[in-house]
Amino acid sequence: MLSLYNAILCISVENVQLMILTPKINSKTLYLRLLNYVIPYWLIFGLAILAIVVMAIADPILAALIQPLLDGGFVEKDPMMIKLMPIFLILLILIKGLSMLASTISMTWIASRLVTDLRIEMFNKILTLPTCEFDKTSSGVMLSKVTYDVSRVMAAATDVLLILVRDSLAILGLLAWMFYLNWMLSLIVFTIVPFIIIVVRIVSKLLRSINTSIQDAMGDVTKIVEEAIGGHKLVKIFAGQQYEQNRFQTACNQVRHLEVKTQVTSGISVFIVQMLTALSLSIIIYIAALQSSMDNITVGGFVSLFTAMGMLFSPVKRLTKVNDKLQQGLAAAQSVFNLIDQESELEANNLINKDKLLGKLEFRQLSFSYEEHLALHNISLTILPGETVALVGASGSGKTTLANLIPHFYTITDGQLWLDNIDINQLPLKNLRNNIALVSQEVVLFNDTVAANIAYGTMANVSQADILKAAKLAYAMEFIEQMPKGLSTIIGERGVKLSGGQRQRLAIARALLKNAPILIFDEATSALDTQSEYKIQQSLEQLKQGRTTIIIAHRLSTISKADHIVVMDKGRIVEVGQHDELMAKQGVYAKLYQIQASIVKI
Ligand SMILES: Nc1ncnc2c1ncn2[C@@H]1O[C@H](COP(=O)(O)OP(=O)(O)O)[C@@H](O)[C@H]1O
C-alpha cells in the first residue's frame, strides 16, 4: 500500500510541475506538420503502431489470465487448465516481447529517418539563407538547432506516440477488464483513489511551500553568520554581540519551526493516506467477501482485479507526464521549423540571364545600411571592363561592405548597382556569382585536400594541371611541395595547421583558378610578408589583363599602379584618381601615404 501511496505522490507532484512549466505553443499545427514527415514511411509507421497496439493489449490479457489460472488451476485443480496455463503464459509473453521488439525497431528506424530528413532540409536552408541572417544569428544557435533540437524533437515524438497509444490502450483494457470482472468493486476503488490523490496533492503543495520557506530561512541564517564573520571588527568595536545573537537565534528558531512543520505535515499526510487506503481496502475486502459468499467473485477474480489495479499505475504515471514531453518536443520542433521557414535569398521575377559578363560596374547613388547603421552613403562610381580599382581608407570606412554588394551578398537599400548595363537585382544569383572571384578578409578552408580546397565548388572537375598552375601563380606551391602528400595533403579543420600567409595564398589560388571576369581582393595579401606579396603582385599584373579587378589593401605601396584609387571615409567616397594625381592633390590619400612611408622609413 505504501508503494501505492508513492505512486500517487509521484503523479501529483509531476502534475503540479506540469501546470507551472507548460508553455503555450500552437501544438496542433506543429504536430500535424511533423506527421507530414512520416507520410513517406507510412508502411513502417503502420507496422510500429500495430506492434504498439499488440504490446498494449498484452497487459490486460495478462491480468485477465490470472483469474482462470487461480480458479481453474489452484481452486478447482482442473488438469486441462494446469496444462494450458503455462503455454498461454509463454505465448503471451512471447507475443508481447516480439511486438515490443518490432515497435522499438520500427520506431527507431522512422525516428532516425525523420532526424536525417529534417537535418538535410535545415542544412539546405542554411546554404540558401541571405547573408544578413548569418549576421543576426550566431553559428552556435544554428548548430544546436541542426544537431540537438532535431534529435530532441524525435526523442519526444516517439516517446509521446508510444505513451499515447500504448499506455492509453493498456489503461482502457485494464479498466474494461476490472469493470467486467466486478463493476461494483472497481467503482469503489475509483471513488476512493481520487480522494487519496487530492489529499496527496494538497499535502505536496503545502510541503513545497514549506520547503521554500526553509530555504529562505536557511539563507537568512547563513547571511547572518557571514555578516558576523565579515564584520567581526565592527561587532566588537560597536558591541553588536547582543544584536547579532538575537538575530541569529530568531533565524535558527524559524528554521527549526519550519523543519518540524514539514515533518508533521508529511507525517500526517502519510497517516491520512494510509488510513484512507486501509479504509478503502477494508471496504473492498468486506464487499468482496460478501460477494464471494454470494458467488459473485472468486479468489482468482479478486486477485486478478488487484493485479489489474496495480498494473494501472505505471501507464497512468507516464500518461500524466506525457504533456511535459510533448511540450518539450514541440518547443524543439518550433525551433527547427523556424529555421526551415526562414526566407531564402530572394530573386526578382524578371531575371536576365547572361552567362559571361564583361565586368562593367556602375554604382549609382548607392547607399547601404546594416539594420540601423548606415554604412555606405551616396556612392557613385563607374569601373570599366578590365580596369583595376583600388579601395583605400581607414578600417570601418565601408570598403568590405562595398565589395560585398557586388556578389549581391546584401541587397542594396538605396540607389543602384549596374553590371554590364543590367541592374544587379535582375541578374540570377548563380549567374552573377559565377562571374566573380573573391578573396575575402577571412580565408575559409575546408577539411579536405589542398587540391579540393583550391578547386572548390563548381571547379571540382578541373584538371590537376590547372590546379597546379593556379597554385604556382599564387606562390602556394612553395609550401605545398613541403607537405607530406603535396596537393593531396588533407588540410585539417579550418586549416589551423597553416600560417595566415599560407592560407591566403591558397585562397588566392582558388580565386585565380576560377578565371572569372571580376576579381575582388579584400585585403588578400595582408598576412603575407613583403617578399611574397611582391611576387603575388607580379602574377596579379598578368592576371588582371582583361578582368575588372577590385583590390582593397592597407599597404598603399601595393596599389599605386591601379587605374583608379578610390579613397573612402566613413562610408563616403572622398577622393578618386590615380596615384600621382592624388599625391599632387595633397588630400586624404597623400596624407595616408606619407604616414605609411614615414613608418616604413623608421
Ligand atoms: N555585418 C555587419 N553588420 C552590421 N554592421 C556592419 C557589418 N559589417 C560591417 N559593419 C559596419 O559597417 C561599417 C563598414 O564596415 P566595413 O565595410 O567592414 O569596413 P572596412 O572594410 O572598410 O574596414 C563599419 O562601421 C562596421 O561596423
Ligand SMILES: [Mg+2]
Ligand atoms: Mg574590410
